[in-house]
Amino acid sequence: MQTFSPRPPTLRLTALALAATALLAACGGGDDPAPVVPEETRTQDTRTFTADATATTFAAMAAAPGDVTAMATTSRWAGVQGGAAYRVEVPANWNGKLVMYAHGYAGTGAALGVNNPSIRRYLIQNGYAWAASSYSKNYYDVRAGVEDTNALALAFNKIAAANGRTLSSPTKTYITGHSMGGHITAAAIEDEAQTTAINKVQYSGAVPMCGVLGDAELFNQFAAMQVTAQALAGLPSYPTDKWSEISALVTSTLFTTFPSAPTATGAKYLSVLKNITGGERPMFNLGIAFGGSFPSAWGTFGSDGTVTGILNKNILDTRTLTYAIDGDAAGTTALNAAALKLTPTADANRLRRDGLRWIPQANGEFKIPVVSIHTLGDLFVPFSMEQVYQKRVAAKGNSAWLVQRAIRGVSHCDFTVAEQATAFDDMIKWERDGLKPTGDDVVTPATVAAASYGCKFTNNTLGTDESPTTNALRPATLANSVPCP
Template sequence: MRSKKTLVMLAASAVVATLLLAPAGPAGADDSAGNEPLPGYTDGTPPLAPLMVDGEPTRVKQGMYRHAAYYVEVPPKWNGELVVWAHGDQGDGTVLKAEPPVGGLRKQYVEEGYAWVASSFPTTGYNVGPAVESSHELAEYAATELLGHRPSRTYMAGGSMGGHVVARALEEYPKYFNGALSLCGQVGARRLYDYFLDGNLAAQALSGVDAYPLGDDYQTDALPLIKKRLGLTDLKPGENPTTVAGRQYQQMLTELTGGPRPAAEAALGIYADAMLAGGLPAIAGHQAQNLTTRYKPTAPVDINPTVERVAPDSWDERNSMALNDMPRVLGKPGVPVMSLHTMDDMLVPLSMQQTYTRQLAANGQFDLLVNREIRSAMHCDFSDMELGKAWKDLTSWVERREAYGEKVARPAGDDILDRTTVASPAFGCRFTDPDAPVTPVSASRELFPDC
């Protein structure tokens, strides 16, 4: 068991956590597309060194295409198939950076013969619409100009915000992709911002502090009082709030993030500061709402009659199918989707995966989705083994469907809609790597009981 001191590191990391997968570096430039970033942006994509596959180097190409930086990597013995990678939110800077696939995926792709492409997207921040278009445009550019011939199969893959890109790209370009891998994917669209709003308004209602919308004195006056009354001040991972109101808030967040499950309440110490600090609520803009939220538990205090209720500024904008910064996802992928998620993540919680799963079920596409839960509380904490198995099972599934028909059995997954299953102490054990490397991020795995 790791020490509490090790776990405390997680709380600090959560404050600065954003909806992204970390970039990886180095690379050489080729601007053969003759394009430039949009005004105000620059390309900061680093050179990417080729990998060696069976003693031969991969072919790496990078440049600019339609205002986005890109990487393309082709293995020495290309199998004719392509992976389109979508990165997570890199923040609101002005430097564009393409990112290679995370963890061991890049290496696995080229060793298995797959070529891959990755766009920086033409803009930064949480701006999914342009990312969807840019990813598709790059795939077409690669197919017609960079690879020599069109791929026999094209996969979409991405993490965090990139998972949102994946989900909408499948619907925006039906029949273009053959399958998809979503990692810690934000597949709840605007419901994620509803969740941030829920978490903050619940904290205010339980603490008796009216601070919405957030004023200039929020950080100095309101936030310390909310945390004090909820017993959250200096809360460490694995600890419980020190007040009755705080314990109820802990249980409310558990419900809002997907229901009782192993270590869900223990994860509050990681995320309390990030949830209430003011940064995440600000992301919600003016299109979040809590009119339909039923807050639970209702004891010892039922806040439902008293909590502040917020409507979106425009229902038309919220419900628009436009490719905007936070485009809707309908749950109609049309192709197999493998979804890997860390079950006690409170930045992109399990409840987003549950929403997406219910959408597919309502659309008659439930059999096109496999959910796998990993026993971690940190956003996008996956070992190479967890990533690699999910990828191999996805591609095998796609190939079997093409060979034997659409009725072939799905790969194994977790039932994330059954409340009893999710609450089981063993939930998530099946697909969690027992030998995941020990890092400050993976330390949250020690909050879970042994499988």
């Protein structure tokens, strides 16, 4: 005898829904839904990049004088995942915690490369595993940086197992990075990333260093540097994307030796530049004199506002910016009247249906410990980025989760390893013990302008792993600046 099994309620409802749809169609109703419009492509999407697929490991860290940790007794794996090269290092005495490192801007070449974290020695000595991605794309592609860094974090155990080491899942995952990697760090911890990223990671703490914490506001400030230079040089209305046609004239009008020897007009421009990039503060003059980072900002002039093909439309917006020439009220008024006001194209960096924005934002929406450090003489990713970030975080009611520190360096990312390791260690103690560390007020003009500003967290001790830039600049900085008390 044939038995009858009633349909489950969900199947009956589905059948009823299909029947209703057919009836509506027969009656002329129930139009087909509009087709999904695919997201547009960008110049960046047409570029190809290549990671070294032959690397399976990388060199052990050399022991430094006094090291008690055996630097060679770590697992070191290299490979390629999702088109991005990676490195992973796990000490023998792993403490169960993973640190993701995000490198800075790597240029526009086709070859992808991985950087070790500057605090690698600290991490190994303290039992942390770390991992770093090349990202699958070069250029200023923060979206790729967040996705590929997160994807690598999610693949940590799989990579370890494939290399013969079975590990438990990390108990905590942290993120840190320099420059563009600081932008990646800040974007990765945002609520927006938790909602829209394809690869989602819940980080427990973050340390952005010399980071683009104002995201697209950095490009607005670059544009402001250009339009004020043009205006003071007598070319206020010249199209900004034609910079190459006037750059030599503007430069010679403002400087006898660029950028360390300004003309009288150039001295006014440097006053404007100081105020765009964070206001009166120690190390600005030394940053101009020998820090070496301002030529990199000057080299961005002439942008069409797409961030070299990361966007399809112009994002530059200088409409709300005002400029100041110290001690020259009339000149200030004239400059603000003359300087071009750039207007962005609507929705140039809108939310997307296919993951993160093309330029992910640092909105200040997070609730994990963040310790940020920035050098005062940085004129490529200037100290003003910290001020923008502080205001955004405060506007979201999240100031309790942010500590910011000024460092008396004169160039971009000009930190000693000790300054970086201290910031990371203080973040860890905060996350672990609940005791918020101290920081600096980055927004009160009189505080920032004080001759001793930045002394509290500056550590000029040079160690084994310093960058060539810091090794060269810190002695010169000390010789040319007011000593800290």
